[in-house]
Amino acid sequence: MLSVRDLYVSYGGIRALKGVSLEVNKGEIVTIIGANGAGKSTLLNTISGFLKPQKGEVLFNGLRLGRQPAKIVKAGICHVPEGRLVFANLTVHDNLVLGAYLRRDRKAIAEDLDKVYGLFPRLKERMRQPAGTLSGGEQQMLAMGRALMTNGDLVLMDEPSLGLAPLLVQTVFDIIEEIRGLGKTILLVEQNAFKALHVADRAYVLEQGRIVKEGRACDIANDPAVRDAYLGTKSKGGGGVA
Amino acid sequence: MNQLLQQLVNGLSIGSVYALMAVGYSLVYSIMNFSNFAHGGVIMLGAYFGFFGLTLLKLPFAAAFILASVGTAVLATLIERVAYKPLRDRKAPFLYFIISAMGASILLENVVIATIGPTFRTYPEIFAREPIALGSLAIGRLDLIMFFVSAFCLACLILFIDKTRIGKAIQASAYNMKACALMGVNTDLVVLIVFALGGFLAGIAGVFFGMKYTVYPQIGNITTKSFIAAVFGGLGSLPGAVIGSVLLGVIETLVAGYLSSQFRDLIAFVILIGVLIVRPTGIMGKTAEDKA
Ligand SMILES: Nc1ncnc2c1ncn2[C@@H]1O[C@H](COP(=O)(O)OP(=O)(O)O)[C@@H](O)[C@H]1O
Ligand SMILES: [Mg+2]
Numbered sequence: 197m198l199s200v201r202d203l204y205v206s207y208g209g210i211r212a213l214k215g216v217s218l219e220v221n222k223g224e225i226v227t228i229i230g231a232n233g234a235g236k237s238t239l240l241n242t243i244s245g246f247l248k249p250q251k252g253e254v255l256f257n258g259l260r261l262g263r264q265p266a267k268i269v270k271a272g273i274c275h276v277p278e279g280r281l282v283f284a285n286l287t288v289h290d291n292l293v294l295g296a297y298l299r300r301d302r303k304a305i306a307e308d309l310d311k312v313y314g315l316f317p318r319l320k321e322r323m324r325q326p327a328g329t330l331s332g333g334e335q336q337m338l339a340m341g342r343a344l345m346t347n348g349d350l351v352l353m354d355e356p357s358l359g360l361a362p363l364l365v366q367t368v369f370d371i372i373e374e375i376r377g378l379g380k381t382i383l384l385v386e387q388n389a390f391k392a393l394h395v396a397d398r399a400y401v402l403e404q405g406r407i408v409k410e411g412r413a414c415d416i417a418n419d420p421a422v423r424d425a426y427l428g429t430k431s432k433g434g435g436g437v438a
Numbered sequence: 439m440n441q442l443l444q445q446l447v448n449g450l451s452i453g454s455v456y457a458l459m460a461v462g463y464s465l466v467y468s469i470m471n472f473s474n475f476a477h478g479g480v481i482m483l484g485a486y487f488g489f490f491g492l493t494l495l496k497l498p499f500a501a502a503f504i505l506a507s508v509g510t511a512v513l514a515t516l517i518e519r520v521a522y523k524p525l526r527d528r529k530a531p532f533l534y535f536i537i538s539a540m541g542a543s544i545l546l547e548n549v550v551i552a553t554i555g556p557t558f559r560t561y562p563e564i565f566a567r568e569p570i571a572l573g574s575l576a577i578g579r580l581d582l583i584m585f586f587v588s589a590f591c592l593a594c595l596i597l598f599i600d601k602t603r604i605g606k607a608i609q610a611s612a613y614n615m616k617a618c619a620l621m622g623v624n625t626d627l628v629v630l631i632v633f634a635l636g637g638f639l640a641g642i643a644g645v646f647f648g649m650k651y652t653v654y655p656q657i658g659n660i661t662t663k664s665f666i667a668a669v670f671g672g673l674g675s676l677p678g679a680v681i682g683s684v685l686l687g688v689i690e691t692l693v694a695g696y697l698s699s700q701f702r703d704l705i706a707f708v709i710l711i712g713v714l715i716v717r718p719t720g721i722m723g724k725t726a727e728d729k730a
Contacts, residue, residue, distance in 0.1 A: 251633060298622035
């Protein structure tokens with residue numbers, strides 16, 4: 197569904213991605229784990245058309261994506277950005293309706309709105325409230341719901357659990373599974389490697405702009421180096437050197 | 439009492455025209471976070487478009503009015519494309535936008551001086567000079583028309599922003615342009631529409647100022663007042679721009695009537711400094727945390 201091929205992206209002189217390639221197949225949850233500054237957001241922003249690669253390409257269903265973010269949304273990729281970025285000055289309902297900006301099929305929009313409110317009953321209770329008054333967890337739900345309203349097939353999620361209380365973190369990962377249940381494909385970027393690897397089918401490890409490991413999520417979760425670096429659990433076979 | 443009412447009426451009329459200009463500043467500020475100082479040049483050209491529409495083309499008043507406002511709407515979008523879009527594409531710092539705006543403003547003024555000339559021109563008389571008597575009040579016909587046309591245009595603008603799909607996209611862009619693009623909104627188009635709206639209203643304001651005073655290449659300096667009004671009301675807020683403008687218009691006329699007309703222009707700056715010291719976000723402005 198999505199293939200990223202040999203992507204190089206830099207900010208001014210600073211290289212943030214140095215030849216990243218990855219695949220996401222229909223129906224999968226694929227996660228990219230990596231430390232702060234590894235280049236995860238840069239990758240998603242490039243897929244969404246906000247950054248121009250120096251080299252490499254992004255194919256969606258076999259076609260090269262245009263450069264304009266709006267065209268990419270139209271093609272069927274939605275992006276839940278880091279930091280949620282809900283429209284604090286608009287109501288919850290207006291935020292969701294804006295998600296359907298490009299769609300004309302009123303009936304299908306109304307159905308999807310029901311689906312989103314079904315997925316997030318909290319949002320329904322608060323539909324007339326300005327989004328700025330929501331709690332962090334509710335804002336994350338709104339950002340997800342808003343992305344679902346675009347009706348894209350591929351959902352990019354940038355650190356959805358960032359800054360949330362532990363109880364809510366679990367809720368967010370449960371919701372990710374439910375979103376897959378709606379028939380969506382998900383590319384999930386996370387620093388919370390433990391939860392991300394638990395929910396994902398496949399995983400990539402991004403370090404300083406390069407993919408250093410890839411494989412089935414359960415294999416990656418059991419990889420000694422990954423366990424040391426990202427899961428905070430010393431692997432059994434790991435050296436005792438302090 | 440009577441004099442006070444009379445001053446209030448005059449103040450409302452001039453304030454409503456300030457508001458036409460101030461919302462242009464506020465709209466652009468709300469989505470691009472800089473003050474578009476080329477706005478004065480747009481208003482000046484609006485005054486000339488209206489003037490030549492009436493005199494050279496001998497258009498009826500309404501047609502000249504439309505010519506002026508459509509002309510300035512196009513001009514404002516051109517300025518956006520030439521002076522600001524290249525900077526936006528390069529994610530240039532805010533100072534560059536201000537410099538570019540000043541450049542555009544100086545260019546417009548000098549092109550007009552070089553082609554049309556620096557002289558003052560007087561609009562042909564459209565509305566009879568004698569005021570309408572309302573009880574003991576005397577209301578100028580032009581003042582009355584200025585007030586109603588401005589109020590109508592502002593009401594349409596606010597409805598448009600509040601109720602339409604594009605209006606919602608403008609509000610969303612004001613909060614966060616990137617997130618708005620993620621909804622599939624063509625944010626370049628949103629920016630153009632914002633400039634076109636501001637330009638359209640600036641054209642109307644230009645014609646009114648041309649009629650009330652005269653037309654000359656520096657008439658755009660009058661936007662300093664509407665800029666102050668926009669800051670007073672809270673930059674970036676449309677209702678704020680309207681309230682700030684009306685208040686400024688009323689305060690000015692009261693000062694001119696009761697103190698001295700020499701203080702008239704001074705008071706605007708006193709208000710500006712006062713606002714910046716006491717409440718920099720203005721009456722209805724966004725607070726710092728609203729706009730990250
Ligand atoms: N707007 C920017 N300008 C310059 N450098 C940036 C910018 N955004 C990110 N970077 C740099 O690019 C690298 C990757 O950042 P990012 O993609 O945000 O990482 P992650 O999302 O994995 O934390 C970092 O070194 C970061 O400092
Ligand atoms: Mg990031």
